[in-house]
Amino acid sequence: MELNNHIWEWSLQLPKWQNDLIRRLYQKSVLDSEELKEVIDNILYENGFTDKNFNITPLEESHIPNKNPKDVVKITSLKNLQHIAAIDSEYGIQFSPDGLTVIYGENSAGKSSYAKVLKQACRAVDEKTKIYPNIYKSGTATSTADIYTQQNGSENIIKRIVNTAPESQLTSISIFDTDCARVYAQSENEVVFIPTEFKIFDVLATLQTEIRHRLLLSKEALLKTMPTFNELTSSSKVENFINSITYQTKDKDVRGNCIFTKEDQTRLEQISSDLKVLSHSNPLKVAQELQRNISDITNLKNTLQNINQELSNGKVKDFIFLNQRYLDSKATLEALTHEAFEEQPLNEVGSNPWKKLWQTAKQYHEIAYPQHAFPNVENDAKCLLCQQDLKEDARIRLTRFEEFMNDSISQETRQLHEERRQLLSKFKLLPFTKVTDSSVRTYLYIDSPELDMKIELFIQSAVKIVAQLQSVENDIRIELEDVPLLESFPIKELDDWLQVKCIELEHLKSLVQQDNSAELKAEQYELISKEQVFKRIEDVYNLIKTLQQVDKFDKAIKSLDTTKLTRKYNELSNSLLTDKFKEEIENELKQLRREHILFKLNSRGVKGKTTLKLSLESSTKININEILSEGEQKVLSLAFFLAEISSMHSNGGIILDDPVSSLDHSRRDYVAKRLIVEAKRRQVIIFTHDIVFLHTLQKYAKLYEVNASYCSIRRHGQRAGIAKPEMPWITLSTSKRIGYLKNELPKLKKQESQLDPDIYYRNAKTWYMLLRESWERAVEELLLNGVVERFDSAVQTQRLNKIKFTDEIVQLVNEGMTKSSTYVHDESHAIGRIIPSNDEMIEDLNNLEYFSKLFK
Structure with a gap:
């Protein structure tokens, strides 16, 4: 069972987390919650969870317990137990470094607390042993104990903190206790045994299974947080994509399938509009109405363009300049007129009414004197108004008037006035009312209120400009800055709007021709689904992230599978669990008398456990627990344990805690003898509460001349663990009882x-009661030479030939028993016996001592 090197070489090939876990289990087989979290974090980190802490300490060869050291370590004492159950720290236990040490104690005396300290310190793989301080006292002080050892002649003290990793220097010591004694009923007709050095595999597999279960729960919890898209009720491309998402889905795939673009929005709006038209309207009628609106808006646009053109900044500027020229020319003309007509008989000659009269007379002249130039001032000429002959001064006046009227200033003024009048007329005729009262404006306002508002602002500004320009009719002078600015004419917006509506019209016409409602509804659902998913695009990425984490969990969970462990363990068990070891087990089973139960022995690994199996050779399949009693199961466990230590190359010590509970007297006797045999070549420490077993050990230790020491553990009230070398009275020999008395x-x-x-x-009666019991022990031990003893199951007939039996001996026994019984039994008050003095008691004890010397 040289397993150390194999485990070391195998561990170097393991993942870092598993290598670290083996180290932890060797140092402390039961991990607390914080340590278990560190292990889980290590596993998750190695499988891609970079947010987890990574806490790895590699396994070293020295961490692996060595059951076969060159120099065996022996425990010499256990002292100074602090805060361990109710153990009194004043006491401790001495152990014989060679041979047998028996620690006897009744239940609740504190024996198990001493045993637990040693078991926890020595056992490399221990799942159960947990040590607590006194539960009846408050406080959180650390529990400690001092273990004194001896190795190769040198002394050492281990300052142990309990509930921590086993002590590496004590791993060569083997432990047998209730946990070891369990025989695992693996299945029908099979009993399982796990050799000590293979238990690391069992603990490793058990813990990996537990971690795997925890990771499965974490994975299930993670899956519950995974986003769902229940709003996607029917099949669509985006739904198919969502359903196809895996931990490998790329960002470009998400963008390609889930991004809802402006073009998608426009298309969805178009489809929704088309379906509304197809479902609730007459497409042809809608197209015709749109055609009319397009035509009306086009006319409106032309009207507005005309207004914009006529009221352009250049034309307004030209008009203001024309008005200024006219007013300047008019002022000049008025000055000349005043000078020309200053001394005329009538006022206002040269004024506008007068000019009109002059023009009328000129027109009449063409009728009256068509062959003469105007004015006709010849001698026979008549006045065109009064028909009288013209006098000389009238001829001169008419000639002067015509010269004035033909003057360039006068003509320019007339021309400018006419141009101004025409422009003003044109301004007044601009179609403002046509724009403001147009019915298509209502449609435009509903369809594009912003565009309609721009048109309204444009018209209002145009009206204000025209009103300002019309004020020049009163021959007032205005400046360009006095005229309001013309709002921008939204020609581009109108053109764009018309273009969109023309496209819409063509689309409507195609709708009328195609009527593809089914295709449009399908496309609409695709776009709606895409829009819904796009609104939850973060959930899409969270879904991928969750699946990536699930994949990492799957990898971590897969890494915890115990199949490879089982395969490796089978390989090691087949090569290391030799036939010699199996023969040792067969021999132990034979000595423990299990012949009535037929077994066959085989070894194999199951779920990470490397085991030896005893298969019941029976035609009927039945549960082992229904066949074997508790005692028989313990017999099997003892056989395994004894075979295991026998197959080791070293003489490492063994510690046994209540090894024979549930055993019958014959098997108890064999175990005692077997352990005494082991004590001849190794240190053996036994904790027991069985007085018969103690007696049997004493008997065989004496018989095989094995060095043996004994210690008793007692409780005094609340103080437990009081250890003394004196054994209980019931176990003492005659000589030791005499010494006690x-x-x-x-x-x-x-x-x-x-x-x-x-x-x-x-008190004296008590002393005589013990004296009487000592006489009884002397009869068994000395007079009968141990032929019959109360704690011995056998009658030793071979001792009969050494029995001494004389009248003197019989008389001493009778007298001694009679005297001691006198004070033990209840007596009548009438007797009035005197209380024995101390001298009398010494004499009675001397009689017993004299009796014992007769047999030396």
């Missing part, structure tokens, strides 16, 4: 003079 006599002598006689009498 001698030691009690000085105490009784003192009590005789100082205590109340009644109290002294009771």
Whole structure:
């Protein structure tokens, strides 16, 4: 069973987390919650969870317990137990480094607390042993103990902190206790045994299974948080994509399938509009109405363009300049007129009414004197208005008037006035009302209120401009800055709007022709689904992230599979569990008398456990627990344990805690003898509460001349673990009982003079009761030479030839028993017996001692 090198070489090939876990289990087989979390974090980190802490300490060869060291370590004492159960720290236990040490204690005496400290310190793989301080005292002090050892002649003290990793220097010591004694009923007709050095595999597999279960729970919890898309009720491309998402899905795949673009939004709106038209309207009628609106808006646009053109900044500027020229020319003309007509008989000559009269007369002249130039001032000429002959001064006046009217200033003024009048007329005729009262404006306002508002602002500004320009009719001078600015004409917006509507019209016409409602509804659902998913795009990425974590969990869970462990363990068990070891087990089973149960022995690994199996050779399949009693199961466990230590190359010590509970007397006897045999070549420490087993050990230790020491553990009230070399009275030989009774006599002598006689009498009666029991033990041990003893199951007939039996001996026994019985039994008050003195008690004890010397 040289397993160390194999485990070391195998561990170097393992993942770091598993290598670290083996180290932890060797140092402390039961991991606390924090340590278990570190292990789980290591596993998750190695499988891609980079947010987890990574806490790895590699396994070293020295961590692996060595059951076969060159120099065997022996425990010499266990002392200074602090905060361990109710153990009194004043006491401790001494162990014989060679041979046998038996620690006897009744239940609740504290024996198990001493045993637990050693078991926990020595056992490399221990799942159960947990040590607690005194539960009846408050406080959180650390529990400690000092273990004194001896190795190759040198002494050492291990300052142990309990509930920590086993002590590496003590791993050569083997432990047998209730946990070891369990025989695992693996299945029908099979009993399982796990050799000590293979238990690391069992613990490793068990813990990996537990971690695997925890990771499965974590994975299930993670799956519950995974986003779902229940709103996708029917099959669509995006739903198919969502359903196909794995931990390998790339960002580009998400963008390609789940991004809802502006073009998608426009298309969805178009489809929704188309379906609305197809479902709730007459497409042809809608197309015709749209055609009319397009035509009306086009006309409106042309009207607005005309207004914009006529009220352009250049034309307004030209008009203002024309008005200024006209007013300047008019002022000049007025000055000239005043000068020309200053001395005329009538006022306002040269004014506008006068000019009109002049023009009318000029027109009449063409009728009256068509062959003469205007004005006709010849001698026979008549006045065109009064038909009288013209006098000289009238001829001169008419000629002067015509010269004035033909002057360039006068003509320019007339021309500018006419141009201004025409422009003003044109301004007044601009179609503002046509724009403001257009019915298509309502449609435009509903369809594009912003565009309609721009048109309204444009018209309002145009009206204000025209009103300002019309004020020049009163021949007032205005400046360009006095005229409001013309709002921007939204020609581009109108063109864009018309273009969109024309496209829409063509689309409507195609709808009328195709009527593809089914295809549109399918496309609409695709786009709606895509829009719904896009609104939850973060959930899509979270889904991928969750699946990536699930994949990492799967890898971590897969790494915890015990199949490879089982395969490796089978390989090691086949090569290391030799036939010699199996023969040792067969021999032990034979010695423990299990012949009535037929077994066959085989070894194999199951779920990470490397085991030896005893298969019941029976035609009927039945549960082992229904066949084997508790005692028989313990017999099997003892056989395994004894075979295991026998196959080791070293003589490492063994510690056994109550090894024979549930065993019958014959098997108890064999175990005692077997352990005494082991004590001849190794240190053996036994904890027991079985007085018969203790007696049997004493008997065989004496018989095989094995060095043996004994210790008893007692409880005094609340103080437990009081260890003394004196064994209980019931186990003492005659000579030791005589010694004990001698030691009690000085105490009784003192009590005789100082205590109340009644109290002294009771103590004296107790002393005589022990004296009587000593005579009885002397009869078994000395007179009968141990042929028959109360704790021995056998009658030793071979001892009969050494029995001494004389009248003197019989008389001594009768007298001794009679005297001691006198004070033990209840008596009548009428007797009035005197209380024995200390001298009398010494004499009675001397009689027993004289009796014992007769047999030496």
